[in-house]
Amino acid sequence: PREKGWITTFIYQYQGFWYSPQILSSVLACQDHFQAQDTDVLLITAPKSGTTCPHNLVHFLESQLYFEQVIPNLASFTSPRLFATHLPYHLLPMSVKDSGCKLVYLCRNPKDTFVSFWHFANKIRSKGTGEIPLEECLDAFCRGTSPFGLYWDHVQGYYKASSEMPERVLFLRYEDLKEDPHVHVKRLADFLGCPLGKQELMDGTLDGILKMCSFDSLSALEVNKSGELSIGIGTNWFFRKGEVGDWLNYLSVEMGERIDRVMQEKMHGSGLKL
C-alpha cells in the first residue's frame, strides 16, 4: 500500500510501518547486510525523539550508511561501534537480535514528537510547496502513515523488549533525561557496563558529560551548525528548541484530545505511561 507523503510524494508500507521509497531501499539493505557485533550499541528512536548527536560519531544505519551504499564498508569502525536507527523492533536485522549487542531506546511524549516532526517535515520538503497543514499532518501521525509508521507501535515494540530483556534493551524517556539527567545518565552508564564510580561523580566527569550532551553544546558544534547529511538534510535542522511541552504552543485542545484517544486505545494495558 502507498499513501501521500509529506517529504516524498508517496510513502509505502512495509511490514506494518511506512517509509519513503529511498529509505525503504536502505532499510532492506540494512536488514540484509548489517552484521551486528556483541560490543555494538544501537541508539534507537522514533523520528524526532532526540536521536541527534554529531552524526560523524554516531552513524545512522538506514538514513546514512545503508543509504549511501548497499553494503557500506564498516571495517574502519573501531569497537565498541555506536549506531543510530529508527527501525522498529521487529524490523531490526536478524544479526542484531542474535548478537549480544545493546539497544538504547529513547522515547519522547507523542505530542512534542509530533510537533517536532511537523516543523522538520516543513523544513525538508521541497521549497515553494507551502506549509503542511497541521491537521493533515496530525491525521497522518495518528493513523501511522508518517515516516517509520505508527509512533505507538514503535514505542511498544521496544518497551516490551526492554521488559523481556532488560540486560539488552534500555528504555529511556526524553522527559526523564531532561528532568533528572544525572540519574538517567548513570543508568545508561551502568547498562553499558561502564558505571560511573565515586571518583567520576565527584571529579566533574558526569557534569562534563551532561554539559557536552546538552542542547546548547550540541547545537553550537560546527558539525551541527553547517554539516549536511547524505540524504540532503542540514545537521542544524535537528536542533530546534529541545524543550518539553512545546506542543502547547501548537496543538488545539481537540488535537491534544485526539492524540490522547489514540494513546489510550494503543497503550491500554501496556503499563507504559507517556
Ligand code: A3P
Ligand atoms: P524539537 O523540534 O522539539 O526542538 P531527532 O534527533 O530524533 O530528529 O529529534 C530532534 C528533536 O530532539 C528536536 O526537538 C531537537 O531540538 C531535540 N534535541 C536534539 N538534541 C537534543 C538535546 N541534546 N537535548 C534536548 N533536546 C534535543
